[in-house]
Amino acid sequence: MSPVELTTIGLAVATVISSILVPWVLRRRAARLAASDTNVVSWQSITAVLQEERDKLRSQLDAAAEQNRRKIAELDADYGSQLQAARTRLTALETEVARLRDRLREYNDPHIYPA
């Protein structure tokens, strides 16, 4: 058999064996990895744990932010009404002061109350 014939046979055999063997070995290896509990460190599981933790923290932060918003709204409402009441009272006092000043002016007027 000539070297060229041997080469041709070698090429054909290597191609056929590789085409069958490589997918078969890789399929078996994939199955073994999938079946093994002691698989290499699973990035998926680490990611899942981290994502769960992140979601938990995010929901806690959201809850705290909502509570703060409610508290600020309550304080706004409370102080707002107190401020309004104080303003009303101040207006009433100013009116009273103006009235008393007028009265005082009348008392000091010699035309109205001669000495």
Next chain:
Amino acid sequence: MNTPPDEIATALPHRRHIVSLMTIALGHAAIGVALWLQPERWFNTPSYANLLSVASTEVWGSVYLAVSAVMLLAVWRRRNRFLVVTAHTAGIALVGSWLIAFFVRYLTDDGTTIVNVVSWATFLAILARSAIIIDDDLGTEQVPAGESNE
């Protein structure tokens, strides 16, 4: 700088076989282009006499370029296990068959050295190693919704 966990999961593990595959794909492309553009160099090198008796430089060049294209496609669609396995299988078949050809040449011709056999065996070993770690990488990689692993 902190890297988000999603990015860690998709950035680290799958790169190993993809880097090997890309290197090998570029190697195949270089050989394919050289077979097409410089056939005289191949004909003038006795080591390739048997291979070039089986098929012309254009045929071998086309085969190398086709395998290279499949490998580059697998690099691009690296989460597609079928494509990655096909690319490795095609590469191993091609490199393995050339290794056999050089081995036959070494056994039948006293004028050749073992160097080509060793070189192509090393090439094959890198490709085989790349194939073996596919599932280590794909198995630990986070696959976004909508992208298949098969």
